[in-house]
Amino acid sequence: MTVLSKVIAIDGPSASGKGTLALNLANELGWAVLDSGAIYRLIGLLADRLDLLDKEEELIARLRQFNFRFEGGRCYIDDENVTEKIRTEEVGKMASTIATFRELRKAVLELQRGFRRPPGLIADGRDMGTVVFPDADLKIFLEASADARAKRRYNELKNKGFDVTLPLLLDQILERDKRDTERSVAPLIPASDSILIDTSDLSIAGMTKRVLGLVAEKDLV
Ligand code: DC
Numbered sequence: 001m002t003v004l005s006k007v008i009a010i011d012g013p014s015a016s017g018k019g020t021l022a023l024n025l026a027n028e029l030g031w032a033v034l035d036s037g038a039i040y041r042l043i044g045l046l047a048d049r050l051d052l053l054d055k056e057e058e059l060i061a062r063l064r065q066f067n068f069r070f071e072g073g074r075c076y077i078d079d080e081n082v083t084e085k086i087r088t089e090e091v092g093k094m095a096s097t098i099a100t101f102r103e104l105r106k107a108v109l110e111l112q113r114g115f116r117r118p119p120g121l122i123a124d125g126r127d128m129g130t131v132v133f134p135d136a137d138l139k140i141f142l143e144a145s146a147d148a149r150a151k152r153r154y155n156e157l158k159n160k161g162f163d164v165t166l167p168l169l170l171d172q173i174l175e176r177d178k179r180d181t182e183r184s185v186a187p188l189i190p191a192s193d194s195i196l197i198d199t200s201d202l203s204i205a206g207m208t209k210r211v212l213g214l215v216a217e218k219d220l221v
Pocket residue numbers: 014015036037038040041092095096099124125126127128176180
């Protein structure tokens with residue numbers, strides 16, 4: 001019988017702190033990370049370039065002609081390094097648009113499950129605990145007010161040199177939340193067995209400590 005490696009699923013809306021928390025936990029535990037949002041962002045960027053943001057079948061067929069690579073926190077489409085390009089809020093919107101495609105989501109399921117490896121995986125996304133890893137050993141659902149998340153995203157993008165404004169980012173985040181939670185396929189909802197953590201007033205260090213406490217309680221390491 002194959003024993004599957006452990007998984008910690010971290011889901012939540014955009015800018016709730018999932019990515020940073022996932023990286024911190026991975027560093028502390030020496031586990032691998034799956035940034036599933038990056039997969040949807042790569043596909044969204046390609047869909048936009050190919051003018052296929054509203055054509056699911058054609059998009060799935062064309063995707064087979066490209067090679068996606070994820071290496072040490074960098075992402076590539078064939079030989080093009082798109083790590084920074086996929087981080088804009090515009091690409092976030094493209095990702096959230098193609099993420100409503102049912103067959104496309106099925107097509108990327110195995111790619112995501114392929115990140116599972118010993119000693120364990122921290123999986124960050126919207127449907128990690130509900131669809132991709134329903135058997136995850138620990139499921140965390142992060143929440144934070146839209147204002148707190150917009151401020152976080154503003155600081156993050158400003159630091160990367162992007163030209164952004166807070167009111168526009170808040171609108172974009174609310175629009176993306178609506179699309180991600182209201183879609184019929186794998187909507188953003190907490191798994192029934194997930195632990196909810198409100199991160200509005202929590203520092204990254206505080207969040208990490210809290211989850212490491214849960215990891216210890218569950219004897220995961
Ligand atoms: O986490 P992120 O902001 O990088 O994700 C970008 C978009 O991708 C998000 O708005 C919805 C989609 N997504 C998804 O549908 N399912 C996931 N597991 C991860 C992301």
